[in-house]
Amino acid sequence: xxxxxxxxxxxxxxxxxxxxxxxxxxxxxxxxxxxxxxxxxxxxxxxxxxxxxxxxxxxxxxxxxxxxxxxxxxxxxxxxxxxxxxxxxxxxxxxxxxxxxxxxxxxxxxxxxxxxxxxxxxxxxxxxxxxxxxxxxxxxxxxxxxxxxxxxxxxxxxxxxxxxxxxxxxxxxxxxxxxxxxxxxxxxxxxxxxxxxxxxxxxxxxxxxxxxxxxxxxxxxxxxxxxxxxxxxxxxxxxxxxxxxxxxxxxxxxxxxxxxxxxxxxxxxxxxxxxxxxxxxxxxxxxxxxxxxxxxxxxxxxxxxxxxxxxxxxxxxxxxxxxxxxxxxxxxxxxx
Amino acid sequence: xxxxxxxxxxxxxxxxxxxxxxxxxxxxxxxxxxxxxxxxxxxxxxxxxxxxxxxxxxxxxxxxxxxxxxxxxxxxxxxxxxxxxxxxxxxxxxxxxxxxxxxxxxxxxxxxxxxxxxxxxxxxxxxxxxxxxxxxxxxxxxxxxxxxxxxxxxxxxxxxxxxxxxxxxxxxxxxxxxxxxxxxxxxxxxxxxxxxxxxxxxxxxxxxxxxxxxxxxxxxxxxxxxxxxxxxxxxxxxxxxxxxxxxxxxxxxxxxxxxxxxxxxxxxxxxxxxxxxxxxxxxxxxxxxxxxxxxxxxxxxxxxxxxxxxxxxxxxxxxxxxxxxxxxxxxxxxxxxxxxxxxxxxxxxxxxxxx
Numbered sequence: 001x002x003x004x005x006x007x008x009x010x011x012x013x014x015x016x017x018x019x020x021x022x023x024x025x026x027x028x029x030x031x032x033x034x035x036x037x038x039x040x041x042x043x044x045x046x047x048x049x050x051x052x053x054x055x056x057x058x059x060x061x062x063x064x065x066x067x068x069x070x071x072x073x074x075x076x077x078x079x080x081x082x083x084x085x086x087x088x089x090x091x092x093x094x095x096x097x098x099x100x101x102x103x104x105x106x107x108x109x110x111x112x113x114x115x116x117x118x119x120x121x122x123x124x125x126x127x128x129x130x131x132x133x134x135x136x137x138x139x140x141x142x143x144x145x146x147x148x149x150x151x152x153x154x155x156x157x158x159x160x161x162x163x164x165x166x167x168x169x170x171x172x173x174x175x176x177x178x179x180x181x182x183x184x185x186x187x188x189x190x191x192x193x194x195x196x197x198x199x200x201x202x203x204x205x206x207x208x209x210x211x212x213x214x215x216x217x218x219x220x221x222x223x224x225x226x227x228x229x230x231x232x233x234x235x236x237x238x239x240x241x242x243x244x245x246x247x248x249x250x251x252x253x254x255x256x257x258x259x260x261x262x263x264x265x266x267x268x269x270x271x272x273x274x275x276x277x278x279x280x281x282x283x284x285x286x287x288x289x290x291x292x293x294x295x296x297x298x299x300x301x302x303x304x305x306x307x308x309x310x311x312x313x314x315x316x317x318x319x320x321x322x323x324x325x326x327x328x329x330x331x332x333x334x335x336x
Numbered sequence: 337x338x339x340x341x342x343x344x345x346x347x348x349x350x351x352x353x354x355x356x357x358x359x360x361x362x363x364x365x366x367x368x369x370x371x372x373x374x375x376x377x378x379x380x381x382x383x384x385x386x387x388x389x390x391x392x393x394x395x396x397x398x399x400x401x402x403x404x405x406x407x408x409x410x411x412x413x414x415x416x417x418x419x420x421x422x423x424x425x426x427x428x429x430x431x432x433x434x435x436x437x438x439x440x441x442x443x444x445x446x447x448x449x450x451x452x453x454x455x456x457x458x459x460x461x462x463x464x465x466x467x468x469x470x471x472x473x474x475x476x477x478x479x480x481x482x483x484x485x486x487x488x489x490x491x492x493x494x495x496x497x498x499x500x501x502x503x504x505x506x507x508x509x510x511x512x513x514x515x516x517x518x519x520x521x522x523x524x525x526x527x528x529x530x531x532x533x534x535x536x537x538x539x540x541x542x543x544x545x546x547x548x549x550x551x552x553x554x555x556x557x558x559x560x561x562x563x564x565x566x567x568x569x570x571x572x573x574x575x576x577x578x579x580x581x582x583x584x585x586x587x588x589x590x591x592x593x594x595x596x597x598x599x600x601x602x603x604x605x606x607x608x609x610x611x612x613x614x615x616x617x618x619x620x621x622x623x624x625x626x627x628x629x630x631x632x633x634x635x636x637x638x639x640x641x642x643x644x645x646x647x648x649x650x651x652x653x654x655x656x657x658x659x660x661x662x663x664x665x666x667x668x669x670x671x672x673x674x675x676x677x678x679x680x681x682x683x684x685x686x687x688x689x690x691x
Contacts (some may be wrong), residue, residue: 054521054688074524078411082522082686087515092436100433104420105413105523119405149519154407178402186404 140171504593505603
């Protein structure tokens, strides 16, 4: 259904002189939580500015919540809540007044804005700190205040730019939980740009990955991670024999010392591994499914596949590139 | 024996290795067994299907239920958003909860407001005590109306340029400094509205000092001296001309000040810059005029251009004799145009994602 997409772009390009900041971007972002990933200079900021209607695209089209990004910038910004990465609060104001003002800037009646400011600050855990000067806030509290500013009008889409940047573990946990609640219980959509893959993985179901202004990958995180599904075994004795045996059985094995990763080829992969172990007389001390983290996925796409990949289907068609396993060298692994 | 060799070694026949053989004495041979144990854990007990799990951390003393509150209200149109910006800046002078103007700024505004009412007080005093001499000095006339808004000392040395500098200094530069520009531009506020409302806010606060006190001065004369329609009809054009002169002064100081504020990240540079431009150009022009009898440099001085135009429209004795007042008017237009160009170009480049 077309309505399921909160952001759609078609051949969206933006150039600054000869530099292409965005190049033929074809995106479809579903409702729910989506992570916007990409290295520095990938075009994330340009993309955000373009979908906010703040800069004109050089070519192509796009809609956000059904509004044309070329002509309906103000309508888009009325319906989204933007949480900037950088400082965006007046340190000399009390939190409650800052949040109220952010509501007034959207066109809220001052009395209504004040009431909503109380709700929003309560929601982000600053209920008891509402009348404190923002200058005295910790980084986590400032981030929470920025989130309160973003959600004061109950927007359909919240764009959070590095929401957990610079936070300690407790504040980061709270921010992530808050975003999760906003999506799950508040039924709102979140587009979250972050360098912290763990956070994106916890909050988001989908990712959009940009690289050099192009779309590197988009889709469900689970789907994308499936491309690298492997079984990891720790072998005691007879590792070489086992490796040979598994190779003969048609399994793709990557080995670093006594740790091997075998490409998952079907439901009977584990049975096949055990059979090979029995034949070769090797002991398998540990066996578990190796789940690639989003960070692994990001590195694979960035380093090995680059921006030629357009969708998760392309990724699935591409060969798995060898990577170093994560065991330390002292244990026979390749990493330090 | 290397680790790889160990890996290639045949598997032990039983997982129950005799770890009593492992010696940790100082003279014990280093054969890697101890490290292996650390790495892989003891093989003893592998058969036991139980696991020791670290107890979960207790959480205490934090009662908080996070409930998302939806809102189904309607957002008001553009004029309400613009009103919010205007109200935020102007109301901040009077009470908490809006733009936090500094205490010294607010105190200075109060002092200047009271000082600007000096002629009002003396007019009332002259009426009360019936002193014609006092009234001839302080009462409403062409020169005094001119002096109220455009007199050099003290108003255009100690009052108005400093008021303008204190007000415009941080209005835009602090949005850059604190990143609060993102708060505006991620909302449905365009750059024109942003600049216009900030401009109007600062101009309105200055108008309270310059124009409100002018109005009070004029009306105090009418009330205290019991002036009739004939006097009002006679002097009202002069009052309007003074009002226009004051408006020009506010516009010019605000344009230059906001232009400087837009190129800065703090309030010090724009404030000092505005005072330096107003008083520096004036001083330079005086020196050149006195030394070389050439008044042309007054065209570079915002205050002198304002004074020249003001003298002409109010009808007081001109103090600039070497060129026409239209040159001063043209110079004012150019100054304002340049300042507004800088202001608009700098504001249009203000970022939302990074500043």
